[in-house]
Amino acid sequence: MIGPLLKGLGKTLEQMFRKPITIEYPEKKREVSERFRGHPRLLRDETGRIKCVACHLCETICPSKAITVVPEGGPQMHDKHPREFIVDLARCIFCGFCQEACPKGAIMLNRKYELAQYRRDVLIYDKEKLLEE
Numbered sequence: 001m002i003g004p005l006l007k008g009l010g011k012t013l014e015q016m017f018r019k020p021i022t023i024e025y026p027e028k029k030r031e032v033s034e035r036f037r038g039h040p041r042l043l044r045d046e047t048g049r050i051k052c053v054a055c056h057l058c059e060t061i062c063p064s065k066a067i068t069v070v071p072e073g074g075p076q077m078h079d080k081h082p083r084e085f086i087v088d089l090a091r092c093i094f095c096g097f098c099q100e101a102c103p104k105g106a107i108m109l110n111r112k113y114e115l116a117q118y119r120r121d122v123l124i125y126d127k128e129k130l131l132e133e
């Protein structure tokens with residue numbers, strides 16, 4: 001009779017002194033793996049200019065049509081940059097195809113995972129927001 005009781009008590013004590021596997025989120029954040037795919041962000045070159053040349057490859061390859069690129073200037077302009085670059089994070093499935101397709105290394109997925117919002121429009125990121133991320 002006392003045996004199973006002591007066994008149960010032993011198990012309880014064992015768990016009490018074990019390192020917890022949960023964390024106190026959101027006060028503590030979990031480290032994500034190197035391969036974790038967050039949402040896309042735009043990058044600048046070493047001179048501070050946006051790397052994107054508005055080639056539309058990411059926009060074309062995106063399976064969920066989350067990207068909209070509007071180039072600056074007319075079709076004759078050779079030094080192209082986007083006038084507008086929009087990513088709808090409510091559509092994005094974090095597949096990373098845009099990053100793979102970009103010939104300039106101008107778009108990369110970050111490692112952020114806190115994207116929950118009450119309003120959908122907050123998840124529509126424009127160029128400035130994508131650059132500051």
Ligand code: SF4
Nearest residue numbers: 062092093095096098
């Ligand atoms: S990660 Fe995938 S779904 Fe999201 S914008 Fe890039 S290509 Fe589109």
Ligand code: SF4
Nearest residue numbers: 052053055056058102
């Ligand atoms: S982010 Fe890359 S693939 Fe997308 S339009 Fe700019 S240069 Fe082209």
